[in-house]
């Protein structure tokens with residue numbers, strides 16, 4: 280997994296609540312058997328004016344100029360500012376893959392859907408949680424000031440604004456450790472092979488019908 | 492000390508190891524696999540040179556991408572075909588049982604698990620699909636995972652988790668005639684919102700839930716994720732056990748009594764404490780119709796499309812405005828005045844035999860309205876299809892002008908050829924009315940099978956309670 284330590288980047292505001300993973304990456308692109316290449320289709324239905332299909336040359340498609348990510352001032356953004364319940368709906372991990380492939384490395388929102396939140400963590404995409412009023416303030420500042428950037432320091436668990444205001448965020452210590460060190464969960468779990476085998480032996484006795 | 496909830500019992504029964512950092516390694520009894528979310532996981536496993544931990548815990552099927560007509564010709568779309576073939580190849584290579592596209596047992600992953608008895612009480616069940624919550628209807632801890640976790644389960648048979656909080660939604664009283672499990676769960680989501688269950692496992696309880704068939708309970712748990720909860724749960728009772736008896740993957744006869752005794756302990760203790768409780772009166776629930784682009788945007792069929800200007804919260808007001816614009820609806824429109832173009836009866840929410848019977852009863856001896864461009868019925872699995880055909884339901888649908896298709900996800904998410912065209916409006920028995928879900932620009936109204944069927948006949952939404 281990609282490591283995450285600190286990030287300083289341009290912020291793009293996605294001003295809608297309940298953005299679902301179908302919107303983040305529409306189903307027609309889920310036919311791919313790869314993990315990469317989803318960036319051009321991030322928010323596909325909002326971003327382009329035509330109907331997208333896999334295999335198109337997406338760089339030639341007509342852009343929806345009103346869509347926030349198409350505005351030149353947000354070019355190169357690496358922090359997505361979002362509203363409550365971001366990433367709800369489908370479990371598709373293609374959503375964080377698409378966000379990362381586009382160039383986002385962190386999201387800031389008041390809340391996330393559970394599966395999406397987990398999927399981000401497994402891919403080194405940091406989902407920062409700040410309360411509604413702070414997020415609201417960040418929206419106002421981002422919109423007011425072109426080129427608005429934030430600094431995120433995972434080690435310190437802080438988000439710092441250009442004026443020097445620092446906001447603390449909470450994160451599960453285990454997840455933080457994995458992100459900072461780029462650790463792969465599977466490798467960690469396989470350190471406990473004996474525990475898994477012991478459990479299986481017990482379970483086989485208690486519930487033999489679960490084993491064929 | 493207070494008692495334990497059903498969720499607590501299931502959780503504690505699967506702890507392999509509690510880590511000092513607060514995470515827990517949880518054992519997974521059943522892993523269901525489908526073509527869309529597994530290829531990258533199998534690839535990851537191979538790239539890391541890791542082995543599959545336990546082949547017999549896995550069961551696979553192709554459902555999202557498969558065509559619902561002309562199966563013998565194979566899949567025309569080369570990208571979809573490659574994905575389905577990749578699943579076939581991975582299952583062969585790793586020795587996983589797969590119900591391939593032309594297997595008579597093939598179907599939507601959440602329909603076939605219970606149907607085969609591969610979902611059992613007391614299990615942990617996962618799948619790379621958010622509607623895995625469906626299986627919680629059997630007193631199993633079932634939840635959707637992403638592809639990295641699919642790989643984690645393939646490699647270790649475990650997941651690294653933190654425990655959710657406990658919520659109980661009690662639905663008490665008599666469910667009125669014409670009101671179904673689908674209406675119950677839509678009403679619950681309307682009440683608590685699409686993020687109301689975030690961070691919780693929701694147990695559905697109360698006399699109304701107890702009165703539901705297993706099919707109805709699956710419909711309720713299926714949409715727990717639409718309330719934000721990864722897992723929905725219902726305690727085991729006689730109905731659960733009767734449903735499972737004799738199914739292909741159910742315990743062998745010599746183990747049946749032992750299994751049954753264990754399953755009967757799967758309920759929340761009288762004195763168990765929940766972090767949140769919600770009470771709903773079943774008698775007050777009307778058939779539900781969604782009007783917006785989130786399942787929480789729902790009203791009774793006798794209601795009207797709400798007016799965003801009356802909403803005080805700015806973010807919600809903006810969401811409502813956007814939804815109405817996308818849906819092409821004006822505030823104040825009576826639900827009964829909304830006309831539709833297509834009808835979709837299917838999906839892991841409502842494609843089981845009971846759903847098809849309910850829809851058939853409504854359309855019997857009638858014809859779809861002339862304004863309807865397409866009305867389709869997509870059974871959830873091969874066995875559901877066969878059962879329906881043996882009861883003559885296919886003929887009832889065909890005579891009414893409904894197309895009778897092969898099993899799969901179909902127009903629930905429109906990854907195959909079944910979809911809405913921009914601007915088309917659909918009465919759908921599926922679970923998500925998100926923008927573009929059933930086809931780019933398509934407008935989805937979520938309803939029960941009986942309501943979808945009646946809308947197809949009338950060409951607009953009608954109240955099935957007054958249908959005769």
Ligand code: SF4
Nearest residue numbers: 622838839900903904
């Ligand atoms: S029927 Fe729809 S919701 Fe269910 S698994 Fe298939 S795509 Fe997902």
